[in-house]
Amino acid sequence: MPTLAHKIGSLIFCPHCGTLLSPPRDDEKTVICEQCSYEEPASSYENIEITTRSHPEAFPSALRQKRKTQTKVHQGKVLPKVSEKCPACGHLEAFYEEKQMRSADEGSTILYTCVSCKHGWRVNN
Numbered sequence: 617m618p619t620l621a622h623k624i625g626s627l628i629f630c631p632h633c634g635t636l637l638s639p640p641r642d643d644e645k646t647v648i649c650e651q652c653s654y655e656e657p658a659s660s661y662e663n664i665e666i667t668t669r670s671h672p673e674a675f676p677s678a679l680r681q682k683r684k685t686q687t688k689v690h691q692g693k694v695l696p697k698v699s700e701k702c703p704a705c706g707h708l709e710a711f712y713e714e715k716q717m718r719s720a721d722e723g724s725t726i727l728y729t730c731v732s733c734k735h736g737w738r739v740n741n
């Protein structure tokens with residue numbers, strides 16, 4: 617059994633001379649100590665990466681909050697999309713918005729806005 621290097625957080629130190637070892641490049645199988653030529657298997661670094669990634673606290677909460685804010689902004693603006701042919705450009709997707717008319721027997725009016733050219737038109741129910 618070879619002596620394994622000392623690990624502190626995500627850093628690996630040479631077990632013989634205590635030198636900080638640099639992480640392996642993509643295809644490297646071992647990390648060689650610059651001071652004493654000790655070889656540390658690159659797999660030691662893989663284990664460290666897995667541990668770090670499975671830790672949800674590693675991601676800053678600021679990032680999650682930013683994503684939440686963006687979703688909120690979108691919900692206020694974006695209307696549901698439906699398959700409707702635009703009479704102006706022939707595009708087959710339009711934003712859909714239903715407007716209730718004042719009296720009940722007038723029914724409702726569907727407002728469409730073309731996703732492609734922003735042309736708007738309405739259809740009475």
Ligand SMILES: [Zn+2]
Pocket residue numbers: 630631632633634635649650651652653654
């Ligand atoms: Zn060393």
Ligand SMILES: [Zn+2]
Pocket residue numbers: 702703704705706707730731732733734735
């Ligand atoms: Zn259009």
